[in-house]
Amino acid sequence: MIFAILIDPVLSKFVILSMIILVVGFLLRVIKQPSIVTYLIVGVLVGPYGFRLITDELLITNLGSLGLVLLLFFVGMEIHLPNLITNWRVSVLGTLIQIGVSIIIVWFLSATFNWKINQVVMLGFVISLSSTAVIVKLLQERNELMTKVGQNVLGVLIAQDILIVPMLIIMSYMGGDKPHITEMLKQLIGGVLIIGIIIYILKKKEIKLPFMKYIEKDHEVQVFVAFTLCFGFSILTAFFGLSSALGAFIAGIILSSTKSIQWVHDSLHAFKIMFVALFFVSIGMLIDLQFLKENAFTIGLLVLIVFIVNNSINVLTMRIFCKDWKTSFYTAALLSQIGEFSFILGSSGYYSGIIKIGYVTVKG
Numbered sequence: 041m042i043f044a045i046l047i048d049p050v051l052s053k054f055v056i057l058s059m060i061i062l063v064v065g066f067l068l069r070v071i072k073q074p075s076i077v078t079y080l081i082v083g084v085l086v087g088p089y090g091f092r093l094i095t096d097e098l099l100i101t102n103l104g105s106l107g108l109v110l111l112l113f114f115v116g117m118e119i120h121l122p123n124l125i126t127n128w129r130v131s132v133l134g135t136l137i138q139i140g141v142s143i144i145i146v147w148f149l150s151a152t153f154n155w156k157i158n159q160v161v162m163l164g165f166v167i168s169l170s171s172t173a174v175i176v177k178l179l180q181e182r183n184e185l186m187t188k189v190g191q192n193v194l195g196v197l198i199a200q201d202i203l204i205v206p207m208l209i210i211m212s213y214m215g216g217d218k219p220h221i222t223e224m225l226k227q228l229i230g231g232v233l234i235i236g237i238i239i240y241i242l243k244k245k246e247i248k249l250p251f252m253k254y255i256e257k258d259h260e261v262q263v264f265v266a267f268t269l270c271f272g273f274s275i276l277t278a279f280f281g282l283s284s285a286l287g288a289f290i291a292g293i294i295l296s297s298t299k300s301i302q303w304v305h306d307s308l309h310a311f312k313i314m315f316v317a318l319f320f321v322s323i324g325m326l327i328d329l330q331f332l333k334e335n336a337f338t339i340g341l342l343v344l345i346v347f348i349v350n351n352s353i354n355v356l357t358m359r360i361f362c363k364d365w366k367t368s369f370y371t372a373a374l375l376s377q378i379g380e381f382s383f384i385l386g387s388s389g390y391y392s393g394i395i396k397i398g399y400v401t402v403k404g
Contacts, residue, residue: 053094057086060093061317074181076174079317083324094325104322105284106271107315108173108380112285113270114312115176115194116292117304118185121241124195130361131195135203137360138196138375141353142168158214162389165207167346168353171379172197172285173319178374189367192358193374201283202231204381208388215392223281230280234290247297255303262307269295270308283381350376 064085065078086093094100124131143164150160175193179185185194205227241247249255255265269291277287295304332339354372355365362368389395 053096056093057082057321060086061321074178075317076177076320079320080324080327083321084327084329085324086321087325087327089325089328089330100318100325101322103315104319107312107317107319108285109274109288110270110308110312111173111176111316111319113288113292113308114305115180115185116289116294117296119191119194119293119296120186121238121293121297123191124198125238125242127191127195130192130358131199134192134357134361135196135199137357138353139164139168139203141357142349145349145353158211158394159389161214162211162385162394165211166382166385167350167378169200169204169379169382169385170197170350170375171377172201173316173380174377175374177316177320189371189374192362192371196375198286198289200379201286201289201381204384205231205282207385211385211388211394212392215389215394226279227281230277230282233280234277234282234286237290237294241293241297244297247294249298252298259303259307262303266295266304266307346378347376350378 060082061078064082065075068078084090088095143161146164147160175197179190184190255261270288273287273291274284278284351372354375355368358368358371
């Protein structure tokens, strides 16, 4: 029995993966690279386009998705809700300006590439979103999450995660598929519940969980309570058609308001490190080096265009709300890339018929 466990293929793959992360991580730490780069490179090495050490992409992807949920859960515990609400102009207005200007810029390009209006809107949505997972991880590693820049960036990211729902609805209409009224009602109810929870926390200022004294004395119970809160709220928001990561973020805010969260850090911190690593490894496993080589010029040009466009929009947007150019440029640089939800929008656009496989240009 013990021998069977030792040669278990899943267990052996995780051991190999951990060893590769250690070796690559050590080498990259020497040149002061963030851990995200380590995980992405490891994903390329072990994935189907590398040495094929791990071919079960679904397993790694599913476990990695838990990492994003845990990451937002811990972020929720670390933020100060009143400060986040105070910066609502940066979060809400800044995000809306960013989306609007992105659509306008794509619209100017549409004449050259013969894009239809639904394609213009979809591409504007895609380039306006930033990666919550990447940015939050970088801010945490640099201890900047609680700084002014960190709070501004976090507010924008949360606003983007919330706005992904109306974006998907708009794209469904533009693709000819009208969303079911039940789905829209569920999303509306979910949004109202989240607002209600936030208002309740702001009014109460401190929340007392039932059986808190018992929970703080039993480490095993702490693990299960923390898991239940984190993933329970994720399932709840997913049920209402909202982001599961947003649910984990709300659960973190609730725990933060209890003023007693050290036991949560002690219980789940190791899980967070492992699953967040798996999330970025799963992204690295999707990178096809041969495709990058064959399309290096096109990909490089697109990345450069997105970087310049997003930086320009975000610099000007943040300059409206920030007093100095330095903060605006740094905030814009953090938000300059496109995020994981951009891929969801792209997939939605493909399945709804807005774009065709392999190209975006469609003549009428």
